[in-house]
Amino acid sequence: MRFASLAVMSALMLSPLTFAQATNYADQPPILLGAAWYPEQWPESQWDADLSRMEAAHIHVARVGEFAWSTMEPTEGQYNFEWLDHAIADAAKHHIAIVLGTPTAAPPAWLTEKYPETLRISEDGVRDEHGNRQQFSFADKKYRELAHDIAERMAIRYGHNPDVVGWQLDNEYANPSFDPEAKAQFHAWLKQKYGTIANLNYHWATAYWSQTYNDFDQIPVREDNENPALLLDWKRFVTDTWVSYSENQISAIRPHADPRQFITTNTMGWFDGFDEYTLHKVLDIAAWDDYIDSDHYDYFANGAAHDLTRGYKRKNYWVMETEPAFVNWRSTNTPLLKGQVRDMAWQAIGHGADTVEYWQWRANRNGQEQYHGVLVGIDGKPAPVYAEVQQTGAEFNKTGAALEGTSPHAQVAIIQSYDSRWAINFQRHSAKFDPVTELLAFYTPLRDQSQSVDIVSPDAPLDGYKVVVAPALNVLPQAMADRLIAYVKQGGHLVLGPRSGMKDEYDALNPERQPGPLVNLLGGSVTQFYALDYEVAVSGDEGAGTADVWAETLEATNPETKVLMRYGASNGWLDGQPAVLERAVGKGSITYIGAWLDPELMSKFTASWLEQAGVHPIIPNTPEGVEVCERTGHGKTVLILINHNTTPEQVTLPSAMKDLLATDEGQVSTVELPKYGVAVLEKTD
Ligand code: GLA
Numbered sequence: 001m002r003f004a005s006l007a008v009m010s011a012l013m014l015s016p017l018t019f020a021q022a023t024n025y026a027d028q029p030p031i032l033l034g035a036a037w038y039p040e041q042w043p044e045s046q047w048d049a050d051l052s053r054m055e056a057a058h059i060h061v062a063r064v065g066e067f068a069w070s071t072m073e074p075t076e077g078q079y080n081f082e083w084l085d086h087a088i089a090d091a092a093k094h095h096i097a098i099v100l101g102t103p104t105a106a107p108p109a110w111l112t113e114k115y116p117e118t119l120r121i122s123e124d125g126v127r128d129e130h131g132n133r134q135q136f137s138f139a140d141k142k143y144r145e146l147a148h149d150i151a152e153r154m155a156i157r158y159g160h161n162p163d164v165v166g167w168q169l170d171n172e173y174a175n176p177s178f179d180p181e182a183k184a185q186f187h188a189w190l191k192q193k194y195g196t197i198a199n200l201n202y203h204w205a206t207a208y209w210s211q212t213y214n215d216f217d218q219i220p221v222r223e224d225n226e227n228p229a230l231l232l233d234w235k236r237f238v239t240d241t242w243v244s245y246s247e248n249q250i251s252a253i254r255p256h257a258d259p260r261q262f263i264t265t266n267t268m269g270w271f272d273g274f275d276e277y278t279l280h281k282v283l284d285i286a287a288w289d290d291y292i293d294s295d296h297y298d299y300f301a302n303g304a305a306h307d308l309t310r311g312y313k314r315k316n317y318w319v320m321e322t323e324p325a326f327v328n329w330r331s332t333n334t335p336l337l338k339g340q341v342r343d344m345a346w347q348a349i350g351h352g353a354d355t356v357e358y359w360q361w362r363a364n365r366n367g368q369e370q371y372h373g374v375l376v377g378i379d380g381k382p383a384p385v386y387a388e389v390q391q392t393g394a395e396f397n398k399t400g401a402a403l404e405g406t407s408p409h410a411q412v413a414i415i416q417s418y419d420s421r422w423a424i425n426f427q428r429h430s431a432k433f434d435p436v437t438e439l440l441a442f443y444t445p446l447r448d449q450s451q452s453v454d455i456v457s458p459d460a461p462l463d464g465y466k467v468v469v470a471p472a473l474n475v476l477p478q479a480m481a482d483r484l485i486a487y488v489k490q491g492g493h494l495v496l497g498p499r500s501g502m503k504d505e506y507d508a509l510n511p512e513r514q515p516g517p518l519v520n521l522l523g524g525s526v527t528q529f530y531a532l533d534y535e536v537a538v539s540g541d542e543g544a545g546t547a548d549v550w551a552e553t554l555e556a557t558n559p560e561t562k563v564l565m566r567y568g569a570s571n572g573w574l575d576g577q578p579a580v581l582e583r584a585v586g587k588g589s590i591t592y593i594g595a596w597l598d599p600e601l602m603s604k605f606t607a608s609w610l611e612q613a614g615v616h617p618i619i620p621n622t623p624e625g626v627e628v629c630e631r632t633g634h635g636k637t638v639l640i641l642i643n644h645n646t647t648p649e650q651v652t653l654p655s656a657m658k659d660l661l662a663t664d665e666g667q668v669s670t671v672e673l674p675k676y677g678v679a680v681l682e683k684t685d
């Protein structure tokens with residue numbers, strides 16, 4: 001026993017996550033600045049001027065090729081890679097490495113003309129037409145054959161090219177297809193999963209509305225207005241289809257590529273079209289395209305998306321694209337404010353990115369994105385934002401040696417489950433119950449107070465975390481619950497948000513009611529849920545506040561289970577009923593929050609969970625709006641401080657540190673941060 005508990009204690013001290021450097025190339029700086037470059041759109045005579053300007057901005061990597069199929073293969077079977085040979089060689093002369101994109105997000109006209117069956121079909125049965133991009137079916141055999149061919153030819157040519165550091169498959173996987181082949185594959189997938197139609201009928205409870213199937217082929221293929229069990233399996237099928245879509249190209253590239261060349265794809269933050277954790281099992285590193293969600297840069301929301309991406313492989317990652325001040329696809333494309341482009345770049349590094357690449361290098365002469373932000377204008381001359389990016393690049397170079405081999409390590413984890421997000425989105429019940437907004441309601445105070453949070457899959461190892469929060473773990477199969485039970489019994493603090501533990505893996509209601517397989521551990525359960533469009537008072541040990549959007553009445557059935565909060569007078573159903581339960585289990589605990597709490601109350605709860613678990617901020621008492629990020633590894637500790645405010649701020653450090661961005665790199669114990677100011681500090685003792 002004694003030895004066992006010691007082992008548990010030492011396990012709790014160690015973070016289970018080894019956030020190694022995403023990529024590392026001997027002849028490149030450890031932290032890379034980059035841009036998306038489209039040489040195929042320009043005469044070769046202009047490339048050198050472009051590349052010189054890139055080099056002057058300290059750009060060390062360019063992503064090339066991801067929409068260039070019609071240039072690589074102008075007609076079927078006639079290949080032209082010479083321009084790409086030259087582009088790679090010319091970039092190398094300017095010390096710029098290349099990430100090659102396979103061009104499959106933009107099939108050429110000859111292809112869709114000759115093989116119209118490769119075009120995707122929308123849910124309402126309309127076949128896409130040529131034009132725009134992403135008009136292919138992800139399930140189509142012919143398309144995969146053609147994609148394999150072009151990827152293999154690229155790999156044979158560039159797989160051992162020393163200037164090519166990695167591969168991006170396709171571009172921003174997004175839409176599934178509802179073509180006959182995809183439907184047949186879905187039916188085969190269901191047959192494989194369930195074995196017999198009777199088994200499927202049982203789990204989907206198809207006696208409801210006479211949905212009983214006699215055969216797998218009868219099952220409709222839809223994304224809406226269907227049995228949620230079907231909808232959930234469709235999402236999983238879509239995930240598996242993107243996995244096999246990726247594997248098709250990986251099988252073309254990997255045999256011809258040096259192991260140092262990574263294979264990834266560029267993802268889209270909170271996009272939930274498929275399960276990123278499953279996809280990333282076949283990818284070498286994670287990468288995402290960091291475009292802010294709204295007109296306003298919310299550093300908590302953006303930081304959470306970084307943490308999400310870091311969680312796909314549980315290691316450092318790349319920002320494959322980000323905005324050079326503005327985009328072209330919002331209704332009004334207001335720019336980031338001057339200084340915020342650098343602020344965002346450093347936030348990326350602070351959260352564990354090892355590369356930040358801008359989209360795009362130079363304005364396109366024509367095409368749908370003429371208004372998008374760029375580093376260099378149509379005239380080839382620097383845009384105003386160029387200077388800010390150049391400064392950032394110089395700073396990446398200066399701090400690279402200190403940051404090399406370091407990564408963020410957190411004591412707090414948030415579980416993010418695609419199954420649960422999908423299941424809630426199929427039946428929100430309360431329109432404002434957006435699972436991502438709800439996750440951010442937990443994330444924001446946790447990040448603010450602990451200054452470091454991991455966002456991980458429900459399958460990630462949890463042993464090293466002092467606090468694990470599952471904001472709305474709606475789909476909770478027994479095996480997942482068993483791991484959570486083990487975590488709590490080992491001394492972990494588990495917090496469940498509303499709607500947790502409601503469904504099994506088939507989206508069927510758990511018979512114990514919420515939180516399903518955790519009812520015994522909690523010693524309590526949910527007696528009823530209510531959608532709200534008004535505020536309800538809640539009060540208890542943590543103070544008083546309000547709940548909105550969602551409220552569940554709870555019942556404690558074990559004498560050890562404490563009621564921490566109750567609802568005030570409201571709609572009659574809620575009046576005086578328990579809203580939050582908590583049970584201590586050995587040195588650990590389980591807390592169930594049945595309502596969507598206001599931010600102040602959430603913040604008070606967060607403080608008490610962190611205190612109970614012994615989680616302390618990296619730098620206490622930092623001014624509001626100043627973000628603290630820490631990267632450690634290889635015996636080094638580097639802090640990145642970012643002042644997101646428009647006013648100057650001062651931060652007192654716990655001990656003197658080396659100011660890596662200062663000209664003299666001297667020791668400082670307080671840091672003055674101007675508006676959008678950044679400091680990079682290294683511990684030297
Ligand atoms: C209608 C239908 C029922 C049920 C209820 C739900 O009345 O007839 O089958 O769907 O709506 O409110």
Ligand code: GLA
Pocket residue numbers: 171172289291321327328329359369372
């Ligand atoms: C996405 C795409 C790019 C480009 C940018 C514009 O991220 O991957 O090709 O269209 O959007 O913001």
